Amino acid sequence: MIDYPFLAFVAFSTIAILGSLMVIFKKNPVASAFALVAVFFAFAGLYALMSAHLVAALQILVYTGAIMVLFVFVIMLLNQDRPVEDFKSSSGTFKVISGVAVSFLVFLFVKVAFLARGIVPAGDWTVEKMEEQGGNVKSIANALFSDHILQFELTSFLLLGAIVATIAIAKRKGSSGRTAP
Amino acid sequence: MTMLEPWMMLVVSLVIFGVGLFGLLVRKNLLVMLMCVELMLNGVNLSFVAFSKIHNSLDGHLAVLFVMTVAAAESAVGLGLVIALFRTLKTVDSDQIQILRD
Structure with a gap:
């Protein structure tokens, strides 16, 4: 099997x-x-x-x-x-320190995950209930446009701000072409 | 043959997050650093979906949608910054970007 x-x-x-x-x-x-x-x-x-x-x-x-x-x-x-040689250019000590720090952080995550087991009460959105409600997409859409409508609208502000910021940052200033640093 | 359990997804998400963080620390190319940020965000997304599977909840899926929006905005602004930096300094190496120092 x-x-x-x-x-x-x-x-x-x-x-x-x-x-x-x-x-x-x-x-x-x-x-x-x-x-x-x-x-x-x-x-x-x-x-x-x-x-x-x-x-x-x-x-x-x-x-x-x-x-x-x-x-x-x-x-x-x-x-x-x-090709860029930027990986070799950083010192070996720094790589070792980064590796140890990342491993420690990962260990902390595992520790927290084990400590926090059972704190969050289980919901009732099983796969079968989602199928009953009309599928994954419909269940998420219902939750998104009722309980989480404020966050959803706020993301539109975020995207608008990102668009304006990107254009403002990346556009060339002045007509002469080169910008002064 | 072992069955597929949601905690296995958590292990994968942890590994991807760790690899992304390590890459963010050791690489100096700004483009690759932004890619590592995307890796970390994806690792977190996977853990959101896995936890929402474990707890039979729908909130993880919604959080993933918002994280994706933030990730798209972040990469757009970040790449705009990289373009602006390259235009003034002719480099994307984060070690050589030190105009605030002098």
Whole structure:
């Protein structure tokens, strides 16, 4: 008896972890960007395995569709498609310290997760109830547009602010072309 | 054959978050640093969905939607900053960006 969800989980998580390692160890920023695309696709698979279908679809649409295109576009715009040696340039001591600090932080997360078990009361949104309510998307839409409508509206302000800020930061000032530092 | 349990997703999300944080600390290229921030945000998203699966709740899914919005805004502003910095300093190496020092 083969447990296919488990096999899919092993495959997707392997792709995600190897891809994320490639993101930080590849010298070429374009290679990092494409490894990140693989990570995002693997994450979409993991979401689908947890029957979070809306999140899986949005992961592909927003992350691989919008954010990564933005990254690749900026890499092209800045001509950053040649290898950079910035990983080797940081000192070995700093790498060791960073590794130890990150491991300690991860250990703290595990500790907190074990200590906090059972604090949050279990809800009643099982997969079966979601199916009853008309599926994952409908349940989330109902919650989003009733209980969380204020946060939803606030994100529109956030996006508007981000658009204005990006244009203000990235546009060339003056007509002569070069800006003074 | 072992069954798929939600805590396995938590392990994956922890590993991805750790890798992203380590990359953010050791890399100097601003573009790769922004990619590492995206990795960390994705790790957190995965843990949101896993916890919401564990607790039979819907709040994790909603939190993921908001995190995605913030991530999109963050990467747009961050890449705009990178473009502006590259235009004035001709570099995306964070070690050479020290105009506030002199």
